[in-house]
Amino acid sequence: MRKIIHIDMDAFFASVEQHDHPELRGIPIAVGGAEHRGVVCAASYEARRYGVRSAMSGAEARKRCPHITFVPVHFERYKEVSAAIHSIFHDYTDIIEPISLDEAFLDVTENKPGIPLAVDIAKELRRRIWEELGLTASAGVSYNKFLAKIASEERKPNGLCTIHPDQALELIERLPVESFWGVGRATARRMHQLGIRTGADLRARSLQELQRHFGKAGQTFYDYARGIDERPVEYERVRKSIGCEHTFETNTAEPLELEQRLLEVLSDLKRRLERRSFRGRTLTLKLKFADFSVQSRAYSAPHLLEEAELEAEALTLLWGVELSGRSVRLLGLTVSNPPEELRPGMWVQQWLDFDPASLELKLL
Structure with missing residues (x-):
């Protein structure tokens, strides 16, 4: 064990x-x-x-x-x-x-x-x-x-x-579902609607029922309710994306100002991509509005994106967003979807990649 x-x-x-x-x-x-x-x-x-x-x-x-x-x-x-x-x-x-x-x-x-x-x-x-x-x-x-x-x-x-093995099931029965890994606010709300509020309630549901309501996560919840978690301690991580986000001092809805700020985000992103020797096929734009709602748009290429392509594609994504007068408080860009053959040399530890400049988004 x-x-x-x-x-x-x-x-x-x-x-x-x-x-x-x-x-x-x-x-x-x-x-x-x-x-x-x-x-x-x-x-x-x-x-x-x-x-x-x-x-x-x-x-x-x-x-x-x-x-x-x-x-x-x-x-x-x-x-x-x-x-x-x-x-x-x-x-x-x-x-x-x-x-x-x-x-x-x-x-x-x-x-x-x-x-x-x-x-x-x-x-x-x-x-x-x-x-x-x-x-x-x-x-x-x-x-x-x-x-x-x-x-x-x-x-x-x-x-x-x-928590010893002979104590696990009794303890899990008392746990509120919010304590289970992977149960956020939305999932907890759905569970409550189904009458699932504790580990005991969760254990009483069949695997088929949980999968019907929660998809692949249903198997995970089914296992957790029985004290089962086969995940190993992963001491190496494969980087699958690199992103950069800026929160503005003042919100703006001006298209030209948004373009300028997007280019500033892109400049930081390019430095990070170069530092990590990272390339990917997908570019994702993220906007957070004044009301804290979030909208994302993505472009995926059939090839690895070249640095020269990033600006044009980023601007195209921005131009495709319907602002409808809404002001923006945060812009973010992420490159993801690297080829499989590039991944073995990209082991990283996530705790070293924390970016205090992106603190707001990471904490919310």
């Missing part, structure tokens, strides 16, 4: 700031979000007590907690601390799947120190992260990724929870 640990750093960005700046300890802080159009990318636990959370506008955070302190984003520092955390992980296993800068799965079935119990490794990881970096982490231990992540949420912050 596999031994999987899920590590989730507690309020990571905010905790790093409080560690580096003792005067911020014990008070509500928000990382980012101070400007009129800013977005909170992390909130300390002191701020969360007032309902402040990531992806909230800075204005709303100030409204909920008038005495909150806003701190600028120091992404390079968070990346440095994340690398130090992963260095600790590698003392125990190299089978590590980074989910983000502050979250990862570790497969410790066979581990470097030869420690027999995964819970003991989790205890060591949390102890070392605290002693060496001054930060707290929550850990979940179980026999698959789904349950390890559920376990890490059970005793946050600064907690440790193990």
Whole structure:
């Protein structure tokens, strides 16, 4: 049986700031979000007590907690601390799947120190992260990724929870469906309409019924309800797309201004494509409007897109959007659909590709 640990750093960005700046300890802080159009990318636990959370506008955070302190984003520092955390992980296993800068799965079935119990490794990881970096982490231990992540949420912050095989089904029965991986707001709403609110409700439904309502995801939900998750800890990722997005300081509906801003996004995208030696067949344009609705348009070529083609195709996609007087707050471009033969040399870790300039879209 596999031994999987899920590590989730507690309020990571905010905790790093409080560690580096003792005067911020014990008070509500928000990382980012101070400007009129800013977005909170992390909130300390002191701020969360007032309902402040990531992806909230800075204005709303100030409204909920008038005495909150806003701190600028120091992404390079968070990346440095994340690398130090992963260095600790590698003392125990190299089978590590980074989910983000502050979250990862570790497969410790066979581990470097030869420690027999995964819970003991989790205890060591949390102890070392605290002693060496001054930060707290929550850990979940179980026999698959789904349950390890559920376990890490059970005793946050600064907690440790193990879900043994003989406990799994009883725990899953009590879980609200919102806790299941892959169940977002829309899926939860559909489940509620079907009378599915807990893991027990989900387990009572047949595979055929779940597939009829949820397609391929039906098999996944059927398995999760029975404590089954065969996904391995993937310690290498294949890059399938590269994108770039800009959020504007002020919204605009002017076609010429949108064209200029699109070219600025394209310029950044070209640099990223060159840096990663990435090419693809599909170009996707994304627009977010003032009301936060999103519209996308895509062009796929029968060949790999050349750099010289990107500008013409991007503008063509933009011209094809019917604005109807709506103003735009964000533009994004993504190149995807690389050929299979190019993929083996493109292993990347997603946590290294986080772009603070695109923070709003990634958090919303």
